[in-house]
Amino acid sequence: xxxxxxxxxxxxxxxxxxxxxxxxxxxxxxxxxxxxxxxxxxxxxxxxxxxxxxxxxxxxxxxxxxxxxxxxxxxxxxxxxxxxxxxxxxxxxxxxxxxxxxxxxxxxxxxxxxxxxxxxxxxxxxxxxxxxxxxxxxxxxxxxxxxxxxxxxxxxxxxxxxxxxxxxxxxxxxxxxxxxxxxxxxxxxxxxxxxxxxxxxxxxxxxxxxxxxxxxxxxxxxxxxxxxxxxxxxxxxxxxxxxxxxxxxxxxxxxxxxxxxxxxx
Numbered sequence: 001x002x003x004x005x006x007x008x009x010x011x012x013x014x015x016x017x018x019x020x021x022x023x024x025x026x027x028x029x030x031x032x033x034x035x036x037x038x039x040x041x042x043x044x045x046x047x048x049x050x051x052x053x054x055x056x057x058x059x060x061x062x063x064x065x066x067x068x069x070x071x072x073x074x075x076x077x078x079x080x081x082x083x084x085x086x087x088x089x090x091x092x093x094x095x096x097x098x099x100x101x102x103x104x105x106x107x108x109x110x111x112x113x114x115x116x117x118x119x120x121x122x123x124x125x126x127x128x129x130x131x132x133x134x135x136x137x138x139x140x141x142x143x144x145x146x147x148x149x150x151x152x153x154x155x156x157x158x159x160x161x162x163x164x165x166x167x168x169x170x171x172x173x174x175x176x177x178x179x180x181x182x183x184x185x186x187x188x189x190x191x192x193x194x195x196x197x198x199x200x201x202x203x204x205x206x207x208x209x210x211x212x213x214x215x216x217x218x219x220x221x222x223x224x225x226x227x228x229x230x231x232x233x234x235x236x237x238x239x240x241x242x243x244x245x246x247x248x249x250x251x252x253x254x255x256x257x258x259x260x261x262x263x264x265x
Contacts, residue, residue: 051256
C-alpha cells in the first residue's frame, strides 16, 4: 500500500476524501447509536476508495458545537472509528480531531498506524466559536518527535476556514512561510467556510513562496477541479461528495466519480 508521501510525490492532483463521522459520544449532538456512527464511517471510507480517491481522513466534523480540544470520550470514539476505517481500506488514512486538538489527532494516528493528520491552527492565532485559538506548531512537532512518529505527515492549514485572523493584516504569504519554517509537510488553503471555493489566486500566492505541497481545502467541485489542479498539488474533499452538501449524509459514489472524471480517473 502506498503511503501518503508516495501519493503526493508520485501522483499529481491527489484527492483526500473526508470521512465525516456522525456526532460522536461526548458531543452534545450525539444521537445515541454508536453502531450507526461506526457503520457509516466504514461505508463512507469504502465508497471513497471504490470511487478512486487517493486517501481518506477521519474527522469528528459533526460534533457541533466545537471546542478547541475534544473530550476523552470523543477521543476514544474517534480512535475507534479510525481503527475500523484503517482495517477496511487499502489507501492512506489520516485523522483530524476538530477544531484544533493536534495531540488527540496525533495520538489517534500513532495508535492506529495512520499516515497523516490535519492541523487547522498551526502557526496562526485565530478567532471563532471556540474563542481565541492559538498556534500549536511547537506542541505537535515536539510530540511527534517524542512519539518517534515523524513518518506521520502534518497537513497544516493557514488562515483556516470558519475563523478570522486575530491580526487581520497578516498576509497569507507570511502564514505560509511561517508554516514551512515551523515544520509543516504540506499546506492547506481554504475558502471561508466548508463548501466555499478556495480562491485560485490564493493558492497561487502560497505556491509562489513555499516548496512543499499546497492543497485546496474547501469548495472543490467538478466544474473547477481541472483548473484548480493546474496550480494546487492536491485537495481535501468532503461536502462535495454528499447529497445536498450535508456532512451528515453518506458519501455518494456517483458524486465521487463525477468529481474525479474531469481528471481522467
